[in-house]
Amino acid sequence: MEFSSLGEDTDTSLLREIDEELRQEHFSKLWTRYGKVVIGAAIILVGSVAGYKGWQAYDFSQRSELADRFSLAVTTELDGDLSQAYQAYSTLSADASGGYEILARFRAASVLSQQGDRTAAAMAYAALAGDSDVDRQFRDLAVLLQAMNEMDTAEPAGIISRMAPLTGDDNPWRFSAREVSALAAMRAGDRQQATDLLSQLIADAAAPSGARARAQELLAAIDAP
Numbered sequence: 001m002e003f004s005s006l007g008e009d010t011d012t013s014l015l016r017e018i019d020e021e022l023r024q025e026h027f028s029k030l031w032t033r034y035g036k037v038v039i040g041a042a043i044i045l046v047g048s049v050a051g052y053k054g055w056q057a058y059d060f061s062q063r064s065e066l067a068d069r070f071s072l073a074v075t076t077e078l079d080g081d082l083s084q085a086y087q088a089y090s091t092l093s094a095d096a097s098g099g100y101e102i103l104a105r106f107r108a109a110s111v112l113s114q115q116g117d118r119t120a121a122a123m124a125y126a127a128l129a130g131d132s133d134v135d136r137q138f139r140d141l142a143v144l145l146q147a148m149n150e151m152d153t154a155e156p157a158g159i160i161s162r163m164a165p166l167t168g169d170d171n172p173w174r175f176s177a178r179e180v181s182a183l184a185a186m187r188a189g190d191r192q193q194a195t196d197l198l199s200q201l202i203a204d205a206a207a208p209s210g211a212r213a214r215a216q217e218l219l220a221a222i223d224a225p
Contacts, residue, residue: 066092066100073104077111086111102134106142113149122149137173140166144173147180156188175207179215186222195222 069092077085089108093101109124128134128142144166147159159180166177182197201207201215 066096070100070103073107077107082111082115086115102128102138106138106145109145113145118149118152122146125149140171140173144177144180147184151180151183151187156184156190159184160193175201175204175211179211182215182218186218191222195219198222 069088073085073088073092076088086108089104089111093104093108096104105124105128109121109128112118112124113121125142125146129139129146131139134142143162147154147162151159163177163181163184165171167174167181171177178197178201182194182201185194185197198215198219202212202219204212207215
């Protein structure tokens with residue numbers, strides 16, 4: 001990961017540049033150490049919520065055959081056969097409609113991410129985010145998961161911009177969106193913005209305990225010499 005420094009000619013500017021480089025190196029090490037851990041935890045969090053909410057919203061309108069196929073695909077995934085699980089989800093999303101189609105598409109994208117193909121996973125989530133037939137809350141979730149899979153490749157400012165509409169107090173994904181925004185700020189070397197976002201998470205009693213705990217650990221690491 002590369003960060004730009006301030007190029008100036010005076011001795012004072014040179015000292016500032018050295019100090020900046022050391023600080024940026026610190027952020028780089030923090031990102032390497034914590035970034036993927038936090039992303040993984042957030043994916044598990046929102047993935048489980050998405051599964052529950054999707055099932056709750058759609059289960060009663062689907063045939064039992066689709067439920068059985070979805071359950072079998074999930075079991076296959078949990079057993080570690082990701083290639084077979086991806087095929088099962090893809091087939092189900094082509095055969096089903098409504099809730100099970102959407103859930104299968106989310107799970108297929110998640111499997112791609114687990115297999116290490118974050119580019120393909122991000123594209124799959126982007127397709128969900130742009131699908132007007134998908135409920136707004138799930139399109140927002142897709143935007144969030146797309147950003148998570150692009151954290152190492154997309155511009156941090158772009159990620160923060162995409163997260164902004166999701167951080168409102170009425171958005172169900174606001175805590176994860178704020179966490180992702182803080183990580184993007186860390187990657188950009190923006191100490192103040194990262195600190196502000198993490199401090200907000202820590203102070204928010206409504207935030208999940210896991211998110212607050214990760215925010216505390218990240219903030220302590222940022223403040224460490």
